[in-house]
Amino acid sequence: MIQLKDVTFGYTKIAPVFKDLNLELAGGHIYGLLGKNGVGKTTLMKIIAGLRFADSGTTEVFGEPSYKRSPDMLQDLYYLGEEVYAPQLTIQQYVDAFAPFYPHFSREQMDAYLEQFELTGCTQRISAMSHGQKKKVIISFALATNVKVLLMDEPTNGLDIPSKSMFRKVMAMAADEERLFVLSTHQVRDLHSLIDSIILLDGGEILLAEPNEVITDKLLFKVVDSTEGLQNLLYAEDTLRGIYTVSENVNHEESKLDIELLFNAAISNKKKIKELFSNY
Amino acid sequence: MDFGTDKAIYLQITDYICEQILNGRWKAGERVVSVRELATALEVNPNTVMRSYNELADRNIIVNKRGIGFFVSPDAPELIRTEQRAAFIHDELPRIFKKMRLLNISLEEITSHYQSTENQ
Amino acid sequence: MEKMFSKDRMLLLIRSIFIQNRSKDLRLALVVAGIMAFFGLVSPSHGDYDFFGVVNVCVLLVLAGTTYKMLAVPSRAMDYLMLPASTAEKTVVTIAYLNIYYVLMMMVSSFVGFYFGQMLQNLIAIVPFFRDLFGSSGHTFALSAVSFHKLGSNLLSLTCGISVLLFGSLYFRRHAILKTLLVGCGFCFALFILDMIVISSAGYAYGLTINNVNLPDLPEWAETTIEIMVPCVFTLFFWFMTYLRLRETEA
Incomplete structure (x- = not known):
């Protein structure tokens, strides 16, 4: 589903973040993306999502270059950054405005995830919620879109301990044989029971990417x-x-x-x- | 559930299921909780639960009825007891015997301890 | 082509922008109506309504120049770029929203506000002291006073201006309006210098000097064509540049 070939990327010419990086990811897995601080986990995910463009090499999602950001790809890919954008809308308004963009969006699933996160019946504006709650809303939305590829950057960052447990439950509810999840994390203990495949990034290259x-x-x-x-x-x-x-x-x-x-x-x-x- | 020990998670889950069958919470002949439900409850990857179910199906403890779901075999409790008896004799007993020999504890001591606890 | 443009998706985009900006737009409309009401209150009925255009144009240009300000915030930028719609669709919707929705909104709230102000004036003018103060003749602003031909050419210039500031907003992101105006001035100044150079070096042969820049008049059809074509070309150019730039935007 995701293929990177000879991808090179650098913010400056002198010190590339990736050099001739190769990576192949298949559906039906929850990948844990691991690497030291600053090694480029976020950048790698952004390149996959088409948010950043590699200097050379090909990055393909569903067989198409991701930099094109075609609607077909975007309808089946969701990028959840470490910092989420919290609009000045209530959950209802947010779903109303943005769910239709995702053809596989499921209202029932959204409600189920919100219930798990104890946010049912919340009429607050998302921008007025606490950091953890904002994240929970967006995580629920992201999972309810039923996109085939979900990239999450440090999803449990900022969640309190009960919320981390809720997150695991919600992920277990959402995972299936076709979907591809990439969770980049430093807090392995939070996610080790969910992760079924490992991607190790170090020194600008992939050391391994296996179940x-x-x-x-x-x-x-x-x-x-x-x-x-x-x-x-x-x-x-x-x-x-x-x-x-x-x-x-x-x-x-x-x-x-x-x-x-x-x-x-x-x-x-x-x-x-x-x-x-x-x-x- | 804390998956901190050295045993693979899917095996820890099979142990958990066997326990539930033995103590009667999961009754023989009844339908087993769906993969997703158990995964959500235990907060693990559904693939892992699937692996556990397949493992138990291989051991005939649960049966996969295509299209309907997994069911606890009617003779599951017996099967599990047989398995665990074998495990006790092959794995735990040698360990206990080794300790007994190391600490010079005789079989008679063990027997008398056993009999005294039986009366409690 | 179907992959690039989907009517449903564009409608969804329009809807999402509307929902997101609903309260901000309402406040803006009320503010503009309020300003126009004030003008309506104090201006004589037979006066010139140039400030109408000035206020509206300023507001619209500022709206255009702040369109892509949100891209400066990484989380917002990612959110926008990842929204399932093609870059072409997003660009077209943004342009249409500015040029149609906001222009109409400005016009409606301006007229309504001004009319309200004039009504208020007429009401107050019943008291003789105020009547003298306003010099009111009791007439109210009439729609027939608007010259639609002038409005048409003004709208074309407005669209052109919006397209320039829109691109500037995308190119500069922060303090875009200021930077765009500076670049614009710089461009005009450079053009001016170029003109001077051309005139002083080659103009003599055509009877031109720096002090005498009277070019022969072109036939009217040619003048009108140029008047229409130049802003059109500029507008299309900047619209296209906005599209290209958005396609290359990273977050």
């Missing part, structure tokens, strides 16, 4: 007392609970994907990770 099963097929995540006897160890973290390790899964053992551990392992072993997961 969790593929990752746990190639990598073994284990907590041990000593690293003796571990084959092809990639990364080890000494903690009070034990030594958290990531190694090549030579014996095809089953283990649970630890996203934060994966992230640390990948950053310190870029070459090996790229080797293991190279599809391009």
